[in-house]
Amino acid sequence: MHYLEAVKTTRDEIISRNVQKTDQEASFPKEAITAFGKNGILGLMSDASLGGQGLGLDEAAAVIESIAEVCPSTAMVLMMHYSATAVIEKYGPVELRTEIARGHHLSTLAWSEVSSRSHFWAPSGTAEKVGDGFILNGNKTMVTSASQADSFIWSSKPAEGEAASSLWLVKKYQEGLSSPAAFDGLGLRGNDSAPMQARQMKLSSDSLLGADGEGFDIMINTVLPVFCVLNASASIGIMDGALALAIQHVSAQKFEHLNSSLAELPTIRAYLAKARIQADMTRTLRNDTLSAIKENRADAMLRVMEVKAAAGESAMSVTDICMRVCGGAAFRKDLGLEKLFRDARSSSIMAPTSDVLYDFIGKAICNMPVFG
Numbered sequence: 001m002h003y004l005e006a007v008k009t010t011r012d013e014i015i016s017r018n019v020q021k022t023d024q025e026a027s028f029p030k031e032a033i034t035a036f037g038k039n040g041i042l043g044l045m046s047d048a049s050l051g052g053q054g055l056g057l058d059e060a061a062a063v064i065e066s067i068a069e070v071c072p073s074t075a076m077v078l079m080m081h082y083s084a085t086a087v088i089e090k091y092g093p094v095e096l097r098t099e100i101a102r103g104h105h106l107s108t109l110a111w112s113e114v115s116s117r118s119h120f121w122a123p124s125g126t127a128e129k130v131g132d133g134f135i136l137n138g139n140k141t142m143v144t145s146a147s148q149a150d151s152f153i154w155s156s157k158p159a160e161g162e163a164a165s166s167l168w169l170v171k172k173y174q175e176g177l178s179s180p181a182a183f184d185g186l187g188l189r190g191n192d193s194a195p196m197q198a199r200q201m202k203l204s205s206d207s208l209l210g211a212d213g214e215g216f217d218i219m220i221n222t223v224l225p226v227f228c229v230l231n232a233s234a235s236i237g238i239m240d241g242a243l244a245l246a247i248q249h250v251s252a253q254k255f256e257h258l259n260s261s262l263a264e265l266p267t268i269r270a271y272l273a274k275a276r277i278q279a280d281m282t283r284t285l286r287n288d289t290l291s292a293i294k295e296n297r298a299d300a301m302l303r304v305m306e307v308k309a310a311a312g313e314s315a316m317s318v319t320d321i322c323m324r325v326c327g328g329a330a331f332r333k334d335l336g337l338e339k340l341f342r343d344a345r346s347s348s349i350m351a352p353t354s355d356v357l358y359d360f361i362g363k364a365i366c367n368m369p370v371f372g
């Protein structure tokens, strides 16, 4: 089956049925993720020789966009899995790559810390060389799929030297690893973004991904393009989902005393037009970002940073417009719009946050060192 058809089937048969429960009960979308394991979507970006689909970022973006139209929580779980897979494909053991390729393993990133907050590139959790292995300690603020993932790409200070960070492969049942509280958020309520702690967590030396101290380089060059493009794709899906709901509502609802629909009000159509333009501009920027990455263009990293900020901010303003044109009806849960409005607020504060990206982009266009 074509990968997008597989996504659509899961979306229509499983995700749509569970979407309200996922939000209201903050329940993890396990049934959908299990289905994505079976139909090849978890292994979409894995090497074909290991049983994966061998597809790239373009296809992953289309998958995330399609799911986010209906359930952004599910889209974000998958987005974090693809971001972690990018690291594992390059630096992880072949057994684990095979597990992911065959859809038997869910992974995620455990980067943001209590102390350095959204500045994920500067972890203060430690790694100490002890005998043949390492002992890690650290406090992560929010880890998507915290209680459900089979592995975590964990960041810490390097064991030795002055570099910013090292990355580690941490398995689910690792001794010393815990998640002290459940996630009860404003939006993306199903994605289980709970805190995690490492206390005297003993890792073998083959848990190190890349070299000790290479974490920053992997974060920026391997993960950031995947994370930013897919996060932006989730925002695009949210905008499309919200616009579809709003257009359906204003077209169907009537002022009976005037015998006219809400859509017959020019003000409402103008608001919707502005929202459509914003969503379409974002998709165009996302597609250009994909081209810039593929062609290794000089502006690729600038586009990567721009697209996440643009999409996150646009999703907030588009869902705001959709709420406005649907009036009091949008304030109720039955329309489904207020959920997308809440979910849309996550992207701008997921690291790198919009404000941090504005700082980075501003430095880049003023010819200053971006990450200095």
Ligand SMILES: Cc1cc2nc3c(=O)[nH]c(=O)nc-3n(C[C@H](O)[C@H](O)[C@H](O)COP(=O)(O)OP(=O)(O)OC[C@H]3O[C@@H](n4cnc5c(N)ncnc54)[C@H](O)[C@@H]3O)c2cc1C
Residues within 6 Å of the ligand: 080, 108, 109, 110, 111, 112, 113, 116, 117, 118, 119, 120, 141, 142, 143, 144, 145, 185, 187, 188, 191, 193, 346, 349, 350, 351, 352, 353, 354, 355, 356, 359
């Ligand atoms: C739904 C969800 C899922 C998440 N999943 C994960 C995950 O799987 N893995 C993971 O590692 N993390 C995850 N996170 C954490 C996320 O990446 C951020 O680290 C976190 O949201 C930042 O929150 P904070 O309170 O620490 O922000 P703070 O760092 O305290 O930021 C507060 C404000 O200050 C602004 N700010 C900070 N630095 C600057 C600057 N230099 N210039 C200008 N403004 C600045 C920020 O933009 C923000 O507006 C998730 C977050 C959410 C909301």
